[in-house]
Amino acid sequence: MSGRSLKLSFGLLLFPLLLLAQDFRFIEYDTDLIKPEVHKARREKLMEKLGKETIGIFYSAPERNRNWDVDYQYRQDDNFYYLTGFTEPNSILLLLPAGYSVRSMEDTSKMITVREILFVQPRDVTREQWNGRRYGAEGAVKLRGVDYAMTNDRFQATLPGLMFRGGARIVYVPTMKSDLTGDIAALLGPLKNMMEGRMGANVEWRDPTSHVRQMRIVKGPEEIEMLRKASEISAVAHNQAMMSVEPGMGEFELGGLYEYVFRRMGAEYAGYPCIVGSSENSVVLHYNTNRKIVRNGELVLADCAAEYHGYSSDVTRTYPVNGTFSKAQREIYQIVLDAQKAAIARIKPGVRWSSVSEAADSVIMDGLVQLGLMKERTRPEMRKFYMHGLGHPVGLNVHDVGQQMMEPGMLYTVEPGIYISENISGVPAKYHDIGVRIEDVILVTPEGNKNLSESSPREINDIERMMKKRGIGNQPLR
Numbered sequence: 142m143s144g145r146s147l148k149l150s151f152g153l154l155l156f157p158l159l160l161l162a163q164d165f166r167f168i169e170y171d172t173d174l175i176k177p178e179v180h181k182a183r184r185e186k187l188m189e190k191l192g193k194e195t196i197g198i199f200y201s202a203p204e205r206n207r208n209w210d211v212d213y214q215y216r217q218d219d220n221f222y223y224l225t226g227f228t229e230p231n232s233i234l235l236l237l238p239a240g241y242s243v244r245s246m247e248d249t250s251k252m253i254t255v256r257e258i259l260f261v262q263p264r265d266v267t268r269e270q271w272n273g274r275r276y277g278a279e280g281a282v283k284l285r286g287v288d289y290a291m292t293n294d295r296f297q298a299t300l301p302g303l304m305f306r307g308g309a310r311i312v313y314v315p316t317m318k319s320d321l322t323g324d325i326a327a328l329l330g331p332l333k334n335m336m337e338g339r340m341g342a343n344v345e346w347r348d349p350t351s352h353v354r355q356m357r358i359v360k361g362p363e364e365i366e367m368l369r370k371a372s373e374i375s376a377v378a379h380n381q382a383m384m385s386v387e388p389g390m391g392e393f394e395l396g397g398l399y400e401y402v403f404r405r406m407g408a409e410y411a412g413y414p415c416i417v418g419s420s421e422n423s424v425v426l427h428y429n430t431n432r433k434i435v436r437n438g439e440l441v442l443a444d445c446a447a448e449y450h451g452y453s454s455d456v457t458r459t460y461p462v463n464g465t466f467s468k469a470q471r472e473i474y475q476i477v478l479d480a481q482k483a484a485i486a487r488i489k490p491g492v493r494w495s496s497v498s499e500a501a502d503s504v505i506m507d508g509l510v511q512l513g514l515m516k517e518r519t520r521p522e523m524r525k526f527y528m529h530g531l532g533h534p535v536g537l538n539v540h541d542v543g544q545q546m547m548e549p550g551m552l553y554t555v556e557p558g559i560y561i562s563e564n565i566s567g568v569p570a571k572y573h574d575i576g577v578r579i580e581d582v583i584l585v586t587p588e589g590n591k592n593l594s595e596s597s598p599r600e601i602n603d604i605e606r607m608m609k610k611r612g613i614g615n616q617p618l619r
């Protein structure tokens with residue numbers, strides 16, 4: 142054997158070893174992520190629905206610029222994440238129910254048949270030095286359990302073969318909206334051209350989104366576990382905020398306390414921007430500038446919840462800045478709490494959401510009539526004080542997909558509210574700027590329901606008792 146060929150075979154031997162030595166394993170530090178087998182089963186189930194003569198294409202959410210060199214925190218597309226558990230941008234999933242022949246990743250002399258290909262960002266020493274480690278194709282297969290992965294620069298070359306030799310009759314691709322921009326939009330450009338009729342006229346194009354959304358309605362045990370953690374973390378944060386709040390604090394300061402507890406307990410971030418509104422801001426439904434200082438005698442409405450491994454909880458508590466509800470605050474608060482309890486009591490499998498909502502409406506109308514705030518007991522009158530729906534499903538999105546009829550494994554928020562802005566005519570001044578919302582995450586169980594955020598108190602006495610304790614936010618910084 143000549144020296145030259147010895148060197149060559151040494152090089153070939155080293156090649157797989159170098160692949161193994163790549164550090165993609167340092168991407169997933171969390172030990173309680175949903176297992177790749179679960180995502181695999183979801184993809185299999187979806188392929189079953191789509192049928193043999195189809196191709197399914199899903200793509201990651203675009204990266205979004207905040208200002209100049211700074212992007213917004215990246216968040217994967219809900220449906221893409223549901224199917225892959227993959228968090229990197231610029232990724233494309235191909236589902237090939239009939240199978241497709243590719244070169245084996247381990248032995249490139251062999252052809253194998255795969256039913257899914259994940260296109261991912263290539264490994265890149267320089268880019269990774271600046272922006273963080275990447276899975277690469279090997280990491281995607283080893284850690285995320287896809288049949289096969291390629292770098293995304295090969296998507297455009299692979300696509301025509303798939304379209305014209307794969308024999309698919311129907312191609313499922315989510316509609317490309319105008320806000321799909323940046324690198325992912327460029328990668329999908331040729332596909333978009335095909336869809337717009339310049340090529341591939343012999344296939345039918347359909348949007349697969351409704352199929353995936355349907356699958357997401359009833360949560361599996363591993364999803365319920367994520368939502369249980371997100372809700373428990375949110376409840377702990379509410380308790381810490383109640384124990385820490387005092388006159389002179391900023392709404393922003395309370396908001397920061399929530400976020401600190403979320404992260405301290407392992408959540409990545411809040412599922413939506415924290416809403417912390419006191420007094421005149423408590424009556425604004427999605428207030429989130431949080432710049433006011435909270436004052437003695439005011440109520441704080443805090444709608445803040447954690448997102449844990451992609452699943453967002455949604456919890457609201459309303460509490461007095463000085464630790465004791467005033468008489469007027471107490472009157473309004475008790476109506477909202479009674480409405481919430483009446484609604485939750487109706488939640489069980491086989492019940493329609495509209496019936497749960499009616500239970501809350503009824504209590505709120507009775508209460509407001511009794512206080513003399515409503516002249517007639519009608520829904521249009523009530524809507525001046527309570528202008529939103531009773532709740533919504535939660536999941537990968539804080540306002541998740543759902544349906545009217547309740548089944549075990551579905552989760553809803555129950556969040557009645559009363560908001561008395563000074564613009565409502567005929568209301569005594571003592572009720573002005575009282576905004577109350579109470580929101581919990583309720584899991585539908587085979588027997589009835591379970592409140593996943595119940596470890597944060599809702600009864601007036603329990604809140605006042607908790608607020609006598611000191612929280613972690615009472616420590617002076619300097």
Ligand SMILES: [Mn+2]
Nearest residue numbers: 455554556580
């Ligand atoms: Mn909500």
